[in-house]
Amino acid sequence: MDIVNSLALSSPEILLTISGLILLMVCAFVGDKAARIVTILAVAALFGATAITADFLTNPAFELGGDAWAGIYRMDAFGSFSKILIYLAAIGCLIVTPKFFDATGEYRPEYPVLMLFGAVGMGLMVSAVDLMTLYMGLELTSLASYVLASFTRSDDRSAEAGLKYFVLGALASGILLYGMSLVYGFTGSTNYIGIRVALQDGLSTGALFGIVFVLAGMAFKIAAVPFHMWTPDVYEGAPTPVTAFFATAPKVAAIVIMMRIALDPFGGQSDAWQQIVIFAALASIVVGALGAISQDNIKRLLAYSSINNVGFILIGLAAATEAGAAAMLVYLTIYVAMSLGSFVVVMMMRDADGKQVEEISKLGGLSRSQPWLALCMAMMMLSLAGIPPLFGFWGKLVVFQAAVQADMVLLAALGIAASVIGAFYYLKIVKIMYFDEPAGVVAPSHDTARWAVLAVTALIVSPLGYLLIVPLGALASRAAAALFFII
Amino acid sequence: MIQTLAFYLFAVLVVASGALTILARNPVHSVLWLIVAFFNAAGLMVLLGAEFVAMLLVIVYVGAVAVLFLFVVMMLDIDFAEMRAGFIKNFPLGIAIALVLLAELVLGIGAYRAGGLVLGVADGANAPLVGESNITSLGALLYGKYIFLFEAAGIILLVAMIGAIVLTHRQRPEGARGHQDIGKQNRRRPEDATDLVKPEIGRGVDL
Numbered sequence: 001m002d003i004v005n006s007l008a009l010s011s012p013e014i015l016l017t018i019s020g021l022i023l024l025m026v027c028a029f030v031g032d033k034a035a036r037i038v039t040i041l042a043v044a045a046l047f048g049a050t051a052i053t054a055d056f057l058t059n060p061a062f063e064l065g066g067d068a069w070a071g072i073y074r075m076d077a078f079g080s081f082s083k084i085l086i087y088l089a090a091i092g093c094l095i096v097t098p099k100f101f102d103a104t105g106e107y108r109p110e111y112p113v114l115m116l117f118g119a120v121g122m123g124l125m126v127s128a129v130d131l132m133t134l135y136m137g138l139e140l141t142s143l144a145s146y147v148l149a150s151f152t153r154s155d156d157r158s159a160e161a162g163l164k165y166f167v168l169g170a171l172a173s174g175i176l177l178y179g180m181s182l183v184y185g186f187t188g189s190t191n192y193i194g195i196r197v198a199l200q201d202g203l204s205t206g207a208l209f210g211i212v213f214v215l216a217g218m219a220f221k222i223a224a225v226p227f228h229m230w231t232p233d234v235y236e237g238a239p240t241p242v243t244a245f246f247a248t249a250p251k252v253a254a255i256v257i258m259m260r261i262a263l264d265p266f267g268g269q270s271d272a273w274q275q276i277v278i279f280a281a282l283a284s285i286v287v288g289a290l291g292a293i294s295q296d297n298i299k300r301l302l303a304y305s306s307i308n309n310v311g312f313i314l315i316g317l318a319a320a321t322e323a324g325a326a327a328m329l330v331y332l333t334i335y336v337a338m339s340l341g342s343f344v345v346v347m348m349m350r351d352a353d354g355k356q357v358e359e360i361s362k363l364g365g366l367s368r369s370q371p372w373l374a375l376c377m378a379m380m381m382l383s384l385a386g387i388p389p390l391f392g393f394w395g396k397l398v399v400f401q402a403a404v405q406a407d408m409v410l411l412a413a414l415g416i417a418a419s420v421i422g423a424f425y426y427l428k429i430v431k432i433m434y435f436d437e438p439a440g441v442v443a444p445s446h447d448t449a450r451w452a453v454l455a456v457t458a459l460i461v462s463p464l465g466y467l468l469i470v471p472l473g474a475l476a477s478r479a480a481a482a483l484f485f486i487i
Numbered sequence: 488m489i490q491t492l493a494f495y496l497f498a499v500l501v502v503a504s505g506a507l508t509i510l511a512r513n514p515v516h517s518v519l520w521l522i523v524a525f526f527n528a529a530g531l532m533v534l535l536g537a538e539f540v541a542m543l544l545v546i547v548y549v550g551a552v553a554v555l556f557l558f559v560v561m562m563l564d565i566d567f568a569e570m571r572a573g574f575i576k577n578f579p580l581g582i583a584i585a586l587v588l589l590a591e592l593v594l595g596i597g598a599y600r601a602g603g604l605v606l607g608v609a610d611g612a613n614a615p616l617v618g619e620s621n622i623t624s625l626g627a628l629l630y631g632k633y634i635f636l637f638e639a640a641g642i643i644l645l646v647a648m649i650g651a652i653v654l655t656h657r658q659r660p661e662g663a664r665g666h667q668d669i670g671k672q673n674r675r676r677p678e679d680a681t682d683l684v685k686p687e688i689g690r691g692v693d694l
Contacts, residue, residue, distance in 0.1 A: 010635070017642060024649070032658070069635040110653045117646045124639060136639040143643060147650035162654075188607030204605055 006068035009056075009075040012049040012083060013123045019045035020116040027109040035109040036098055042112035043094050046119060050087040056080045057475065065482055071191060072130035078325075079127040081479035082256040085333055086122045089248035090115055092340045092453050097241040099447045100347055103354040106152055115245070118144035122253035129264070131180045131190040134257060138176070138221070141250055142169050148245065149238040161237025168220070168230040176217025182210030183265075195265035203269050211266055215276055218261070221254040224314060225283035228307045232291070235303035240356065243299055244343030247306050248336045255313055255332060259325055262317060263483055270320040277318045282414055284311030289422035297358050298346050301425065302339070305384055308422050309335050315415050316399045319406035326480035327402040330472055331395035334383075334460070338392055341457030342380040348373060348445040348454075357441055360429060365438025373442075374433045376458045383461045385426035386419055391465030490534060497530040514560045522553045539622045 007014060023038050023045075056062050057080040065076025094115055101107035121140030128134035146169065150162025184190050186207040187198035199207060220227040235243045262273055288308025295301040313335070316328035349357040367374040383392030396419065403412040445451075460468070504523040511517040525548045532541035613632075615624035629637050659666040686692050 006635070024645075070632045072633070073635060108653065110649055114646065114649060114653070117642060117649075120642065132633070132636055133639075136636055136643065140639065140643050140646060143646045143650060147646075147653055150654060153654070184607070186605075186607045189610040189612070191610070191612065194610045194612070198607055206606075 005066070006073070009066050009068040010073055010127070012052050012087075013120050013127075015052065016045055016049050016116050016120045016123070019048075020113055020120065023109070023113050023116065027113060030109075032108055035107050035111070038109040039094060039098055039112045042116050043091055045116060046087045046091045046094070049119070049123075050084055050091075053080045053083045053087065057084065057478075064485065067129070071193075072133045073124075073127050074129040075127060076485075077475075077482035078256075078260070078479040081329060081475055082126040082252060082332075083123050085252050085329075085336060086126070086249045087119060089252065089336045089340060090119050090245065092344075092457070093241055093245040093248065095449045096244070096344055096347060096447075096453050099449060100239065100241050101152075103350070103356075104152065104154060106154060111148070111151060114144045114147055118148070118245075119249070122249060125253045126256045126260070128257065128260075129192045131184065131192075131195075134261070135173075135177065135180065137253075138257075139173065141253065142173065142221075145169075145246065145250060148242045149234060151242060152239045155237075155239075157237035158239060159237075161234045164230055164237075165234045172217050172220030172227070174217075175213055175220065179210045179213025179215075179217055182206055182213060184210075186210060192261075192265040196268060199266065199269050203272055208272055211269070211272055212276065214261065215258070215273055218254060218258040219280055222251060222258060222310050223307055224280040224310050225287045225307065226280075228284065228287065231307055232295075232300045232303040235306075236297055236299045236358075240299065240343060240347045243302075244340055244347070247302065247339045247343065251306065251310070252332050252336060255310070255328070259317055259328060260483060263320065263325065267320075274318055274320060277314055278408075278411055281311045281314035281318055282411070282418070284308065284314065285415055285418040285422070286311075289418055289425075292422070292425045295425075296360050298349070298360050298363075298429075299358055301360065301429075302342055302346070305342075305422075305426075306339065309339075309384070312396060312399055312415065312419070315403050315408075315411060318411060319402045319408060321402060321406050322477075322480045322484045323405055324399075324402040325483055326473070326476040327395075327398035329476040329479055330398050333472060333476075334391050334395040334465070337457045337460040337465075338380050338383050341376065341454055341461060342384070344450055344454045344457070345373060345377045345380065348447075348450055349442050350445065351441050352443045354443075360432060361436075362439045362441040363429065363432050364436035365440070366433040366442060368438055369440060370442065370444055373445075376454050378430045378433060379458055379461050381426040381429050385423040387423070389463045391461050391463070391468075394466065394469065494531070494534055497527045497534070500524075500527040501531065515557065518553060518556045518560055521556070522549050525549045525553065537621060539625055542622075 019042070023041055026034050026038055026041075056075055057077055062075065062077075065074060065079075067074050094112055097111065098107055118141050121137045121142075121144065124133055124137030125141065126137075128137055146162055146166040149165045150159045152158040180190070183195060186204050187195045189195050189198060203211075216227065223231040235246065238246065262270075262277070266273060284307050288304050288306075288311055292301050292304035292308070295304065309331075313328050313331050316324040316331065318324070319327075346358070349363070351357055363377075366377070379390060383390035386393045386396040400412045400415060403409075403415070459465070501524050504520045504527065507520040508517050508524060511520055525544055529541040529544040529549075532538070532544060613628055615621060616627060619627075661668075684692055
């Protein structure tokens, strides 16, 4: 094993880990006063990791990627693309955080440090080509997430969210681990290539059970139906910046590992898992859409919206083709922008006393009191609904296109039909903001960081986002090709 | 011969102390019997040539886990009468579950004997080093091939520690009850703290 080469290939994780450890020392010796500076340094570290990963993604020398640490870690375009998306989402969530906690004064420097270690875990997950690396990354991310969910100690809902997330997350990890042990027992290898080779001669019942358990565990992590029950409660209870984080970075990481594990080690046996993924996709779209209708809390509504979106993303996986994988990555990128933007708007919903406003009815007449905020929210909602001039439409289009190309016309048709149900509640929010009597609750916000993140996400989501189609499409195809290269 | 003798000695002791663990009336005695069971299981592992597992059993299970159990058992206020009442109430259910588990075991062994189960063949990537003890082999894997994962496990434990402290540690505000200023404590000299006075006979001191 060439250790220098391995260190170079995993440099984003190493950089983030070392920064996390140094910042932890700052936390310990300077105390709570350091919260702001630690946040800034953590953002800087994440930008550094993004820059390194971007070099891996675009540098022709890494066209074929490279195996590190004796074949348990793989740096390729697929992992790099996902990692950049994850780091950018984490940066977006981190920038808007300090202001959120100003009202309660509960911000502490450990928050950005946990976020950094979470990012390390997600990097490990998306680069894993061995079940052990995958599990390590997953646990690292999950542990950081549990703590972040219950970070507001003065709020009982936050503690409840953390505990629920912990118990159900542990259950999901158990299911996943059980599946992994079955796969290992029946194939004799934890390495993706080894599993793929062992499964070539046919699938034994035991290995099939293993695949099903692994996929069920992953469905828990990405909150796909029927393993979605925890999502609304956790999203509602966790502090809003943490919810924004859950809806973006860890979700990207979990979907990406699901893609890699389904298409790489289990890729030769796609018949075994395709029907499961098709069911999860359709059920997520329908349950996500129907569940959201009766919600009056905006965070719960966005939780159901994320379940709904996971369903659309899984349609790309059900296709089990290179085009499907590329479409998923495009959808994920747009989804991160939409999701982050909507949660930033939720964070800006505060009354004159600085208290968080979460009821949807309180948004009434927002277009008159705060036209820009209302415009941004309306764009996010219409884009999530997939209405054409906005960029969200493009994501749905490529995913459905991939499904049709893979001869899954029925799946695509059902997905499109169900997305109409989803459009209802997105339009309801727009209607409340633009046509209802002003509730006059939400006070104007002047925080530059939030407006900056909101402006960037709104620009991506706006019709201007279509300028990104060519570069985004090219990078996503390159990433998908790297995923299918070994196959 | 001596190996067979040792095996039966350890095996009988493991089973006997295991039975005594659940039969002992005093929970502290139960934990002590559990420790005996761990030691004898470690002996069995040595007979199998797995001396690393044997050492782990002694260091981790006896040294840490059992001591932790002892603390918990001693600190918990257990009402034995109530516990026994619960035991008798749930006895039929326990028997039923035990029977189901037994049936599963029999079926599982039967299926395995019938040869329907084809397990994977290990790919040999983690095979032990030839001519080395299993401690050396495990060390070579942990600190060589899997050093990256080993370090990642360390970071996971660190995050768990940060989490526990973040969620439970409360900085007491200055002046509040229980607030501790270590610098102030260290700066305190004997001269500041004690006064040597010589009171006259028959009179008290002014404090």
